[in-house]
Amino acid sequence: MKSNLEDFVSVHQREIRSDPVFRVQVQRMCQLIGVDPLASRKGYMAELLGVGDFYCELGIQIIDICVGTRSVNGGLIELDELRRRLIQRRLKGSEPIVEDDIRRAISQLKPLKSGYKIIDFGKRKMVQSVAREMNSDFSTVLTLAQYTNKFTKEDIRLAWNWDFDRIHACVNDMLCLGIIWIDEPDDCCEPGYWVPAFFHSNPN
Numbered sequence: 001m002k003s004n005l006e007d008f009v010s011v012h013q014r015e016i017r018s019d020p021v022f023r024v025q026v027q028r029m030c031q032l033i034g035v036d037p038l039a040s041r042k043g044y045m046a047e048l049l050g051v052g053d054f055y056c057e058l059g060i061q062i063i064d065i066c067v068g069t070r071s072v073n074g075g076l077i078e079l080d081e082l083r084r085r086l087i088q089r090r091l092k093g094s095e096p097i098v099e100d101d102i103r104r105a106i107s108q109l110k111p112l113k114s115g116y117k118i119i120d121f122g123k124r125k126m127v128q129s130v131a132r133e134m135n136s137d138f139s140t141v142l143t144l145a146q147y148t149n150k151f152t153k154e155d156i157r158l159a160w161n162w163d164f165d166r167i168h169a170c171v172n173d174m175l176c177l178g179i180i181w182i183d184e185p186d187d188c189c190e191p192g193y194w195v196p197a198f199f200h201s202n203p204n
Contacts, residue, residue: 020098054095058105061086066116066129074178075130076197079118082127102127122146126197137170138179142195149198150183152190 015022065085069077079099086097106127109116115131121142128134144159145151156167171193174180183192 020096020101023095024098024100055101055105055108058086058097058101059109061089062102062105062116062127063109063129065089066127070129071178073197074174074180075115075132076126076128076179078197079125079127081197099125124198132177137166138174141170141174142179145193145195145198150192150194152192154190 062082065082066075066077079102083097083099083102086102090097103118106116106118113131115128117128119126119128119134119139121139124142124146140160141151141156144155153167153171156162156170157164162170171180174193175182179197180193180195183194185191
């Protein structure tokens with residue numbers, strides 16, 4: 001079976017590299033029969049698929065984008081926004097990329113121990129690029145803001161019935177980490193908090 005798969009991959013190398021959907025299907029076939037094309041960049045199947053260098057290059061571009069935007073979004077970037085930036089950055093004629101490609105490239109960054117992973121907040125898929133644990137309170141507040149991109153302390157209290165100290169500690173920690181921005185109105189209204197990583201789109 002493995003030899004048949006190798007023959008198939010050898011014949012269809014060009015389509016695998018140019019068609020991201022076909023590439024995902026072939027890699028899933030590899031997984032079903034116990035072949036990991038990414039186990040070694042110098043592995044025979046990785047060479048046939050042309051994915052070793054592809055995912056290495058994609059991983060480097062992901063790091064570059066995440067580091068470059070970290071001062072703005074606190075180390076959280078929406079997966080769709082990351083893909084959009086990757087497409088803009090890649091040279092014309094480069095292999096097209098899909099979400100599965102980004103997931104595989106990020107999985108190859110684990111040995112760096114720099115915190116790169118994909119996490120979900122409600123319907124939003126986010127890429128975290130800092131080595132920290134996203135505690136449950138952070139996740140709860142971000143889920144609350146997934147549709148409006150913002151919230152107030154009163155929103156948190158009404159939604160989850162937390163006490164003042166818990167709300168204050170959570171919001172202050174998120175501010176310090178750069179995950180949220182504060183919007184202090186000129187009048188006596190309560191300050192609002194924005195999630196910059198959510199600015200670019202709304203979930204369906």
